[in-house]
Amino acid sequence: MALILYSLLIPKFGFLGTAYVSMVQLILLKIIYLIFVYKMLKLNPFNKNILVALFFIISSIIFFKNFMLHTPLIIKGFLTTVVYFAIIVGTGVLKKESLVLWYNLLKRKPQKR
Numbered sequence: 001m002a003l004i005l006y007s008l009l010i011p012k013f014g015f016l017g018t019a020y021v022s023m024v025q026l027i028l029l030k031i032i033y034l035i036f037v038y039k040m041l042k043l044n045p046f047n048k049n050i051l052v053a054l055f056f057i058i059s060s061i062i063f064f065k066n067f068m069l070h071t072p073l074i075i076k077g078f079l080t081t082v083v084y085f086a087i088i089v090g091t092g093v094l095k096k097e098s099l100v101l102w103y104n105l106l107k108r109k110p111q112k113r
Contacts, residue, residue, distance in 0.1 A: 053091040057084060 002025055009017030037043050060083045064076055088094040 049092045053087050053093045056087045056091070060084070060087070 002021060005021040005024065006018065009020055011017075013020065034045060037045055060080070064080055068076055068079075085094075089096065089099065
C-alpha cells in the first residue's frame with residue numbers, strides 16, 4: 001500500500017508527498033494497535049474524559065492557530081501549555097494526586113555528594 005501511495009503522491013507533491021504517506025501509515029498503524037489492545041487484551045484505551053479532553057485540546061489548537069495570528073510564538077507556546085494542563089486536569093485525565101506527586105518530586109532539594 002505504501003509503495004502505491006508513494007508512487008502516486010511523490011510526483012505530484014514532492015517531499016510533502018512522502019510526509020503525507022508517512023502520516024497515513026502512522027495513523028493506520030496506531031488504529032491497528034488500538035484494535036489489538038481492545039480486541040485481544042480486552043482493554044479500553046479510551047474513556048469519556050479522554051475524548052472530552054481531546055475535543056477541547058483540538059478546539060484550543062484551532063483557536064490558537066486561527067485567532068492569534070500576530071501573537072509572538074513564545075506567548076502562544078505559554079498559553080497553549082497552560083490551556084493544555086488546565087484541560088487535562090479539569091477533565092480528570094490527569095488526577096490531582098499525580099500533580100501533587102510531581103510537585104513534591106520537583107520541590108525536593110538535590111542531595112549533596
